[in-house]
Amino acid sequence: xxxxxxxxxxxxxxxxxxxxxxxxxxxxxxxxxxxxxxxxxxxxxxxxxxxxxxxxxxxxxxxxxxxxxxxxxxxxxxxxxxxxxxxxxxxxxxxxxxxxxxxxxxxxxxxxxxxxxxxxxxxxxxxxxxxxxxxxxxxxxxxxxxxxxxxxxxxxxxxxxxxxxxxxxxxxxxxxxxxxxxxxxxxxxxxxxxxxxxxxxxxxxxxxxxxxxxxxxxxxxxxxxxxxxxxxxxxxxxxxxxxxxxxxxxxxxxxxxxxxxxxxxxxxxxxxxxxxxxxxxxxxxxxxxxxxxxxxxxxxxxxxxxxxxxxxxxxxxxxxxxxxxxxxxxxxxxxxxxxxxxxxxxxxxxxxxxxxxxxxxxxxxxxxxxxxxxxxxxxxxxxxxxxxxxxxxxxxxxxxxxxxxxxxxxxxxxxxxxxxxxxxxxxxxxxxxxxxxxxxxxxxxxxxxxxxxxxxxxxxxxxxxxxxxxxxxxxxxxx
Numbered sequence: 131x132x133x134x135x136x137x138x139x140x141x142x143x144x145x146x147x148x149x150x151x152x153x154x155x156x157x158x159x160x161x162x163x164x165x166x167x168x169x170x171x172x173x174x175x176x177x178x179x180x181x182x183x184x185x186x187x188x189x190x191x192x193x194x195x196x197x198x199x200x201x202x203x204x205x206x207x208x209x210x211x212x213x214x215x216x217x218x219x220x221x222x223x224x225x226x227x228x229x230x231x232x233x234x235x236x237x238x239x240x241x242x243x244x245x246x247x248x249x250x251x252x253x254x255x256x257x258x259x260x261x262x263x264x265x266x267x268x269x270x271x272x273x274x275x276x277x278x279x280x281x282x283x284x285x286x287x288x289x290x291x292x293x294x295x296x297x298x299x300x301x302x303x304x305x306x307x308x309x310x311x312x313x314x315x316x317x318x319x320x321x322x323x324x325x326x327x328x329x330x331x332x333x334x335x336x337x338x339x340x341x342x343x344x345x346x347x348x349x350x351x352x353x354x355x356x357x358x359x360x361x362x363x364x365x366x367x368x369x370x371x372x373x374x375x376x377x378x379x380x381x382x383x384x385x386x387x388x389x390x391x392x393x394x395x396x397x398x399x400x401x402x403x404x405x406x407x408x409x410x411x412x413x414x415x416x417x418x419x420x421x422x423x424x425x426x427x428x429x430x431x432x433x434x435x436x437x438x439x440x441x442x443x444x445x446x447x448x449x450x451x452x453x454x455x456x457x458x459x460x461x462x463x464x465x466x467x468x469x470x471x472x473x474x475x476x477x478x479x480x481x482x483x484x485x486x487x488x489x490x491x492x493x494x495x496x497x498x499x500x501x502x503x504x505x506x507x508x509x510x511x512x513x514x515x516x517x518x519x520x521x522x523x524x525x526x527x528x529x530x531x532x533x534x535x536x537x538x539x540x541x542x543x544x545x546x547x548x549x550x551x552x553x554x555x556x557x558x559x560x561x562x563x564x565x566x567x568x569x570x571x572x573x574x575x576x577x578x579x580x581x582x583x584x585x586x587x588x589x590x591x592x593x594x595x596x597x598x599x600x601x602x603x604x605x606x607x608x609x
Contacts, residue, residue, distance in 0.1 A: 134557030200564030205282025249398025290339030334410030361410030370555030383524025387424030419504020452594030
């Protein structure tokens with residue numbers, strides 16, 4: 131048996147998978163985000179431990195874990211978890227969607243070494259600029275930093291006592307020599323740090339340590355339980371969905387939105403704002419276009435109306451051509467293709483006829499058009515997509531997936547019910563680390579149906595995307 135733990139922004143999920151890759155148990159625990167200032171987003175690392183205690187307690191109460199061989203970890207990327215010499219957090223973790231370090235990110239990005247070594251823009255949400263921000267605004271705390279861990283790797287420290295990360299998550303820090311799959315001493319030095327501040331690196335499918343005896347005894351697990359390197363949330367989701375071969379891709383409608391494609395090598399194209407990262411498997415790579423608000427935008431709108439997001443989308447009926455009302459989903463800045471931490475969202479084309487249904491459609495279309503921007507950016511690097519797998523909570527809306535298919539002009543596969551997300555991918559990585567298995571176990575899920583672009587609407591969505599780009603560019607000039 132194998133356990134997968136996925137530390138998300140809004141909650142932690144755990145699954146137990148047997149040797150046939152069937153999920154036999156699952157549990158979740160919620161997490162809250164603190165926003166003490168505009169553009170800030172934080173969580174207390176010890177809340178992650180509390181959530182893991184709750185999830186593992188539930189799993190061990192419902193399932194005999196005495197045959198568990200491996201644990202895999204997945205988690206939200208980029209978060210700066212800073213520890214003192216006793217491995218205690220010095221402050222709340224600064225999360226992936228925190229934009230306070232926009233000025234510091236721009237300064238680092240202006241240094242040609244960062245793009246040359248990492249293959250990526252230094253985005254405000256990445257880890258390195260957050261430490262530069264700390265050095266300027268919290269120098270007393272910065273001077274006490276002994277180790278910097280990514281969120282899931284703080285869980286690993288609790289599970290194993292080891293300071294370890296892996297390639298897919300480390301690629302989102304702006305400190306990794308992505309092509310060499312190793313920390314860059316040059317980039318660390320330029321942010322006032324050294325390799326001593328960094329965790330040891332392993333591949334996602336490799337062992338990173340053993341479960342601490344006290345935890346193994348508490349949960350009835352063997353003392354020989356291996357903890358795998360794991361993966362950043364998107365790379366782990368790709369493992370769970372069987373997206374491992376070049377050209378395979380998925381579109382994720384989660385809190386953020388992601389257009390992900392496995393590639394045949396390290397294909398850096400920082401000018402496009404496409405992310406070029408290590409995959410969670412040895413010699414594996416991927417590219418991503420990332421938008422910061424997908425279901426986050428829909429949930430924001432639902433709260434504004436005092437309604438439930440699922441109720442709003444269920445009332446839409448069949449897909450329609452984009453309407454007069456336009457929505458730009460930049461609630462907290464944007465990554466691909468804008469790299470703009472200051473831009474903010476907007477509704478355009480509101481009139482007396484705009485009702486909740488029309489505005490809901492505009493929100494879903496706006497996210498679809500933002501992901502079409504990501505597709506354009508990926509194509510600019512030479513990457514081509516033939517079809518996509520739909521992942522994330524937003525993919526439960528048939529209207530939204532149909533809008534995406536029309537906006538991207540690609541067929542989108544809807545998996546059959548089952549586990550295939552980041553927690554499941556983490557469990558698969560735990561299986562690889564414990565048994566020596568490789569990418570061959572990362573098979574694609576059964577497909578329930580395929581939503582193809584509706585020919586009568588593809589041109590209408592292309593025209594809608596052109597109008598969206600006009601509004602986007604005008605808004606960028608105002609930001």
